[in-house]
Amino acid sequence: MTDPFRVPLIIRGQIIDDAEVDYGGRRGGVSFSAPDIAKHVARLPLRTPSAMADLYALSFDEILDFLVALGQRLDFGQNRHLQEAFRLSCQTSGLSESILRVHFQYIGAAFDRTEMRRMMERSCGIDYLEGWVDQGAGRFPGLTARTRAFGARTVHVIAGNAPIVSILTVIRNALTRSDAIIKLPSNDPLTAAALVRTMLEMDPDHPLSKHVSVAYWKGGDDQVESAIYDPRGVEKIVAWGGFDSVKHITRYLQPGIDLITQDPKLSGTIIGREAFADDATLGQVARRLALDIGAQNQEGCVSARVIYVECGTDDVGLERANRLGQMTFDALQRLPDHLSTPHKAFDGALKAEIDGIRLNDEDYRIFGGRTNEGAVIVSQEEYPVDFSRTLACRVGNIVPIDSRETAVSAVNAYTQTIGIFPESLKDELRDRLAFQGAQRIVSLGGAATMQHNMERQDAIEPVRRMLKWVTEEQASGEMLAALAG
């Protein structure tokens, strides 16, 4: 049915590609083979911390030089490793080929010098990466301190829903002078491997090439994981994705291991009554809402699912909500192919839910949802559908409300992005939404199309937390001796 894909095991510059074990994929019935990790796992963690020293012979600018050069080699038209990763992703990803193609074409552009520098400046300060930074006066007269940010030996359990996760992991690992073991996801096992292979082709002996490993093992494999999640070789774990994968990892937590999680999140929308000012405004709101629901085929945690609309719940209000539903569905169907397409593997359970409530027109109006084209469900009371947490494959749920307070109180710690219209409503609500748990508040339409600072995703600072903030302190010998009496 499909070509056999081989996933390599790469341990600090050494490529092992003997494809001894077969694995099934997540979607598309794809299988791939990879080396028997059990034979090599003992060498995966970096047991000698002093081996990190070679990274400190490089200046930040030299690291940038290397990454920029790597970006140039990640040309989708030329790079056969990326082409193979693309070919596999086309089968395993929830993104359609037309959308994935854009992702892969822009991989090289992610290695932009200015943006990489800005990112590190924002998240930790480059002076802290480059040397010991004086901390100024403290509470003890005569005591001074300098702090420097050091890289850590880190396992990254990455998500496979889009190649950006692999890209960010490689970039952040290099810029923080860390040592990464990247656990490849079964739904995108080749992108991170393609990046590392390209690094090795560029310069196999470069310290940055030698401080990144990639491996696939089946999540939850106790024999492998107990060998890897051991504080003698690993200081931090960065875990993306589902509750199950994080739950596995928590079994291995112990003093000496720091867990940084990028939990699964859901995002939503709040639209103020101003949207109904006139037809032109409503048309724009519908197009922008279609973007928040449909861009990236709603595969991201940033994608909108439940949309609160302050149109009222009386007959006039419901008519407005239903009209917005129809217009949004129409706009969803017209989104360009590079951003959104009908989902190639529409969720069967979700389809059964939609088919069930379609026959309940007292409580719901449904636009679309016949096959895989996506849908806009309009609740006819101010409650989301009962299956709101499983909305996917370009299905949004418009909930009419009388007061914006209903939307605010629906926000909680599981809410990531909220798209808002108009801007004045965003200004009015942003502090309160943050109190509730919201993590990113954007102009309607910007949820899944652009992002300013991914290093603050989920309102945490993973880049900052990937570093070890080491402090050196100094006091005069006489002063210290005097304390001894």
Next chain:
Amino acid sequence: MSSYLDRLIADPTSFHDAPYAQAFTLSCEEIDRLHLDGARKRFAELRPGLSVLDKLAREQGIDAIETIDDLAPLLFPHTVYKSYPISYLERSRFDKLTKWLAGLTTSDISHVDASGIETIDDWIDLLDAETDLTVQHTSGTTGKLSFVPRTKKQWRETIVHSGVIIRDWWPDRGPDIVKDGMPIIIPGYRYGAAAMQRGNGIQVDLYAKGEENTLFLYPDARFSADIASLGGRLRAAEARGEAGMIDIPPVLLERREALLELERRRPDDLKHFFSEAQRRFGGRDVYVTAMWAILYDWAEEGLKRGLKNVFGKGSVLLTGGGKKGKELPDDWRERVIEFLGFDTIYEMYATSEQMGLSMMCEHGHYHVPPIQIPFLLDPATGKPLPRKDGLTGRYASFDLMPNTYWAGLVTGDEITLAGWEKPCACGRAGPYVIPPVRRYSEQEGGDDRIVCAGAPEAHDRALEFLAELSM
């Protein structure tokens, strides 16, 4: 033969007390005729009174059933019987829930005033008292209860039907339980409106011929729909790592003490159940019914207490449900039989929305009775596959027996069907399901819809949760 068929065609409901073995002697042409005539009859009779069916028919553009495949687009997704918003329950809008249910049954329930009702249990009791319905709810293991509007008459027919199956399925082995009576042993709740409890009262009446001839694990307790609903939501939330987000309905908190009494008495109930089983029914021929997973728990508990071969050799077991969601050892069946002491087993594949049961034969196949119209649907397109042996697809079926609600459902199960071209080696004619029955997705509601093994667990889990709440 033709009079048997003619009787079914004239009144499919009459199948409930018709000789069962004869059903599997009909030819494929006869079955086709029954299916087509029956489907036309039910569609014509039910459409005017069922607004939900009428809407689906309009959506699908179907006004008449020309061929049997025209019925396939009219089968309900299994979510229809839970298509009400859960906010109705949370806000105690049982008036609206009643109106929703009215669209799914031709029984007149318009006179019911449910506006003051606060709990699901009370709502069900109100409908019991004021209408000809005895609503059945599912276990809610996926977080939401389905409500099936079965009538009192249909429940009685269902229990009679099971009695006929017990008498006729295994030639010369089955007791005539309705005629002669038999003690009934049920390792579960006596009361409640879930599939497993709804028939209890009628079984006590028709099979046991009186309460004194019965043994229930919880003889006084009710399997509460409200607790099952909370249990289902808890389980769904725990699976997502969001258990902390669950709101406990205030009315359950008010009744917490009474509910916890049940929890506290559980060990005593269990002890009493085993001692009574031995004292009153040890060595006697009895009728036992429960899902496999529950039977296994019971058997293990009994074996631990040194109990073996508890009942008489002429006893019978009606069961089903596989070992869904439970880790059981390879010899689980043998363990159950070792404990019970008999091996006359009736194993079914069934859904709670339908009255007919597909029974397993000695070759491990589930035989679909002629009164049920089985379909295999292409999982991608939903289009019916041809009636050819050995094809695999999404199972859907229509039961001709219910005459007041639409008993056509698309399941979440992937199965293989045969028997259209070549009959089963057991000699029974007509279509049969070849296991395994595989769920397309754990999330797809399969658990919720099949008469289910997980049900009491979710219920118990909710009680534990209430017990753990610090008040």
